Amino acid sequence: MKQDYSYMKHHVRMRVSAMILLALLSSPTLFAADNAPQVTLDASKTSPRSVEALTQRAIVRDYKFAWTNLDAAMESNSAGLLNSLFAGTANDSLRGTVSSQQRTGMTSRYLNQRHKLEAVFYAPVGDVIELHDTAEYDFEIHDGDKTIHNEHAIVHYVVLMTPGADRWVIRQLQAVPQF
Amino acid sequence: MSSSINTACKSHNVHGALVTGVFICLAMVAVAQDAPLRVPSNAVAGQAASIATTGSGSATFYLRGPSISLKRDVELGQNIDLSAKELQTSGDYVAILCAGSCSSARFFVAPGKPATLTFLVHPSRAPVGLNDGINGVALTFDQFHNLVLAPATVQFELTAKGSTPTSRNVQTHDGIAWFRTSSGKSAGALQISASLNDVVARRVVQQVASDPCNLRIKGQRTAKGILVETEPVRDCSGNPVPDGTIVTFTAKDGHEVSFVDAPVKQDIARATMVAKGSVVVSAASGVATGNELRLGGQE
Numbered sequence: 001m002k003q004d005y006s007y008m009k010h011h012v013r014m015r016v017s018a019m020i021l022l023a024l025l026s027s028p029t030l031f032a033a034d035n036a037p038q039v040t041l042d043a044s045k046t047s048p049r050s051v052e053a054l055t056q057r058a059i060v061r062d063y064k065f066a067w068t069n070l071d072a073a074m075e076s077n078s079a080g081l082l083n084s085l086f087a088g089t090a091n092d093s094l095r096g097t098v099s100s101q102q103r104t105g106m107t108s109r110y111l112n113q114r115h116k117l118e119a120v121f122y123a124p125v126g127d128v129i130e131l132h133d134t135a136e137y138d139f140e141i142h143d144g145d146k147t148i149h150n151e152h153a154i155v156h157y158v159v160l161m162t163p164g165a166d167r168w169v170i171r172q173l174q175a176v177p178q179f
Numbered sequence: 180m181s182s183s184i185n186t187a188c189k190s191h192n193v194h195g196a197l198v199t200g201v202f203i204c205l206a207m208v209a210v211a212q213d214a215p216l217r218v219p220s221n222a223v224a225g226q227a228a229s230i231a232t233t234g235s236g237s238a239t240f241y242l243r244g245p246s247i248s249l250k251r252d253v254e255l256g257q258n259i260d261l262s263a264k265e266l267q268t269s270g271d272y273v274a275i276l277c278a279g280s281c282s283s284a285r286f287f288v289a290p291g292k293p294a295t296l297t298f299l300v301h302p303s304r305a306p307v308g309l310n311d312g313i314n315g316v317a318l319t320f321d322q323f324h325n326l327v328l329a330p331a332t333v334q335f336e337l338t339a340k341g342s343t344p345t346s347r348n349v350q351t352h353d354g355i356a357w358f359r360t361s362s363g364k365s366a367g368a369l370q371i372s373a374s375l376n377d378v379v380a381r382r383v384v385q386q387v388a389s390d391p392c393n394l395r396i397k398g399q400r401t402a403k404g405i406l407v408e409t410e411p412v413r414d415c416s417g418n419p420v421p422d423g424t425i426v427t428f429t430a431k432d433g434h435e436v437s438f439v440d441a442p443v444k445q446d447i448a449r450a451t452m453v454a455k456g457s458v459v460v461s462a463a464s465g466v467a468t469g470n471e472l473r474l475g476g477q478e
Contacts, residue, residue, distance in 0.1 A: 096246035104250040124314040175270040
C-alpha cells in the first residue's frame, strides 16, 4: 500500500513536470522572445551631442519594436501594424510594399533578425538621430504558399529617427551598399 | 549586387550527409553565378532600368523593393523593363525569376540629385549675445524623398538687420550638414538660409533683448504716495527689453518694507507706492538691480 502511494506520488510529480514543460514550450511569449529582433546600439562616436543612457535604451526598445511589427506587417499584409512606429517617408514606403504585396498575393518575412546600430549623428537639440544599422536576417519572399526567395541577408541601413510624444519613430529606413 | 538560388540548403541533419550537403550548396552557388537574369549595376531612383534575361520560354518575374512588390509574366531571353515609377525609392531590390525553379539577384537603387532640403533651426527666439545659442541641421533629399548620401556642400548664410551677412560652407556627411553659432548683438529678425546648388531653405530666428542691465529709477512724491519709474530699460547691448518684463520696486520705510511688481510698457516700468515717512526706493529685474532713491517724509 505504501509502495503504491509512493508510485502514485512520483507519477503525479512527473505529469506535473511534463505539463509545466509543455506549457513553457507552447507559450507564445517564449517564442516571441526567441524570434524577437536582437538590437544593440553603440553610441560612443556620436556627435555633436552625446546620447543619454535613457535615450539609448528608448531607441533600442523602439527600434526593436518597429522591426518586430515590420516583419508582422509584411507577413500578414497589414499596414496598420506600421502606424506609430514608422512616420513620413519610411511609413509611405512600407505601406507601398504592403499594398503591392496585397495586390500580387505575395508576403515576406524577416526572420532571426540581428541589428547592430551605431549612432553617427545626434542633433544639438536632440530632435533627430542618424543611425547605421548592420542588419542580418533570413529574408523570405512567398507567392501564396510557395517560397520564391530565401536567403540569409546582411543589409546596411541608414536610419533617421525622431522623438515622438512617448517613443522614437523611424522616418527614414534606407538600404545602402555599404557605410 | 549578388545572386542566389533559392532552394534552402538547410535540411542535412545527419553528419554523414553534411559533406554531400556542402557540395550541393557549393554547386548551387556556382550555378547562381550563371543566374538567368542580369540586374542593373548603377540604377538611380526615378530612372527607368532594365533587367536582362537569358534562356527561352515563359517565366514569372518578381521584384521586391523598399516600396514595391510586383509580379509579371515574362519571356526569357528578353529584357524586363522597369519604369521610373517602379524604381522611385532608393534601397535594395530583389529580382526573382521563376521558371520551374527560382533564381534571384539583388541590386541597389541609388538616390537621385538633391532636390529638397529639410532645414531644422533652433530656437525660434534667442536672446542676444547667447554663446552657441543658435543651431541648424540640413538634410538633403532627392525629389522622391530619398536621403542623398553622396557628399555635397551646403552653404549656410546668416543675415541680421544692420550687420554684414556671414556664411559658411559645410559638407554633408551621410546626408546631413549642421552649424552652430552665437546670437548677434542687436534684437530683430535673423534670416538663416541653407542652400545647395539652386535648392534653398529659409528660416527666421527672432533675436530678442537679453536680461535688463543698468537699471536706473527716478521718483517723486504725489498726493497718493510716491510715483517711481525707471529710465528706459535695456539689456547690456542697449536693446530695449520687451514689454511685460517685470521690474520689482522695493520701498523701505524704517522697519517696514513694501514691494510692487510693475511690467515694462514702452521701455518704462512705473509704480505708485504708499509711504509717508522718508523712504529708500530701489528696483530690480532679473539679476539687475538699480540705484537707490531717497525721498523725504510727507509734510
